[in-house]
Amino acid sequence: MKIAVLGAGKMGISFSKSFLKYDLIKQENLQLITRNKNNISAISQEFPRVQVLAFDEVSTIDADLVIIAVKPQDFAFVAENLTFKFKENQLLLSIMAGISIEKIQNLLHHKAVVRAMPNSPSLLGMGITGYTSAPGISFTQLIQIERLLNSTGRSVYLEDENLLDGVTALSGSGPAYFYYIVDAMIKAGTEMGIEENLSKLFVSQTMLGAYHLINNSDKNLEELIQDVASKGGTTEAALKTFDDNRLKEILKEGILAAEKRAQELNN
Ligand SMILES: NC(=O)C1=CN([C@@H]2O[C@H](COP(=O)(O)OP(=O)(O)OC[C@H]3O[C@@H](n4cnc5c(N)ncnc54)[C@H](OP(=O)(O)O)[C@@H]3O)[C@@H](O)[C@H]2O)C=CC1
Numbered sequence: 532m533k534i535a536v537l538g539a540g541k542m543g544i545s546f547s548k549s550f551l552k553y554d555l556i557k558q559e560n561l562q563l564i565t566r567n568k569n570n571i572s573a574i575s576q577e578f579p580r581v582q583v584l585a586f587d588e589v590s591t592i593d594a595d596l597v598i599i600a601v602k603p604q605d606f607a608f609v610a611e612n613l614t615f616k617f618k619e620n621q622l623l624l625s626i627m628a629g630i631s632i633e634k635i636q637n638l639l640h641h642k643a644v645v646r647a648m649p650n651s652p653s654l655l656g657m658g659i660t661g662y663t664s665a666p667g668i669s670f671t672q673l674i675q676i677e678r679l680l681n682s683t684g685r686s687v688y689l690e691d692e693n694l695l696d697g698v699t700a701l702s703g704s705g706p707a708y709f710y711y712i713v714d715a716m717i718k719a720g721t722e723m724g725i726e727e728n729l730s731k732l733f734v735s736q737t738m739l740g741a742y743h744l745i746n747n748s749d750k751n752l753e754e755l756i757q758d759v760a761s762k763g764g765t766t767e768a769a770l771k772t773f774d775d776n777r778l779k780e781i782l783k784e785g786i787l788a789a790e791k792r793a794q795e796l797n798n
């Protein structure tokens with residue numbers, strides 16, 4: 532299989548690394564397309580046998596699969612300035628937030644589109660990707676896509692494309708929410724006089740342990756919380772402050788704002 536990545540940024544590179552790591556593709560069969568010519572030598576150093584091209588130098592794409600990994604805001608420019616046509620047998624895989632299959636089909640004049648929403652832990656093979664496809668994509672093509680996505684972590688096929696904006700808000704953006712909460716906890720630690728590196732250790736090991744308890748316990752989240760929160764104790768004091776300040780609602784509102792933004796990106 533030959534793959535071209537249009538938009539060799541963080542996610543495009545991260546996907547490429549996963550495909551190469553699991554031998555799903557050879558460097559010789561990968562094309563990385565970037566906007567800025569100054570990036571070419573750095574990318575070529577990392578991938579010595581990959582063909583690295585600038586967008587305005589591309590005259591044809593020799594690939595079975597083209598991954599579109601530019602920012603949604605750059606997509607209209609890409610579509611208007613393509614100097615080549617997609618071949619009928621080429622499959623497009625978009626990982627752009629918000630942009631619908633219909634819009635991709637219309638702007639690129641190409642029907643065979645799969646739309647996916649991965650997340651940044653894909654860099655470690657620990658991501659999760661929701662994906663869906665245009666009508667007419669064969670089962671064999673979907674299996675090929677799923678094999679590639681699974682090299683970046685887990686993947687879930689969704690019948691309903693509309694759910695992908697929710698997936699974007701939940702797992703696409705999710706790692707940033709987690710870092711945000713971890714950062715707030717570490718800062719609280721330093722404010723209480725714990726050295727920053729120690730605070731980081733206490734918080735990250737707590738998150739890791741708690742994550743494994745979620746996955747290895749028969750108890751639901753409410754019960755796990757109750758196990759920690761002794762009557763009249765410290766946890767209860769923290770949880771009361773969170774509830775008094777509507778922290779859960781605020782987090783939910785933030786996630787819904789991310790979904791709304793994904794929908795706006797398609798306008
Ligand atoms: N970051 C994340 O965690 C996730 C991102 N996504 C989606 O993945 C996509 C990429 O995001 P991310 O990797 O973070 O962003 P990056 O900015 O790191 O990557 C986008 C890349 O596209 C390049 N680019 C822009 N225009 C063109 C063009 N005309 N031709 C070729 N390359 C071009 C940019 O070049 P330049 O360096 O010049 O800007 C940049 O390298 C987005 O659509 C985003 O919605 C999805 C899930 C998670």
Ligand SMILES: O=C(O)[C@@H]1CCC=N1
Binds near residue numbers: 628699703704
């Ligand atoms: O913030 C964004 O728009 C992209 C999509 C999901 C994660 N990053």
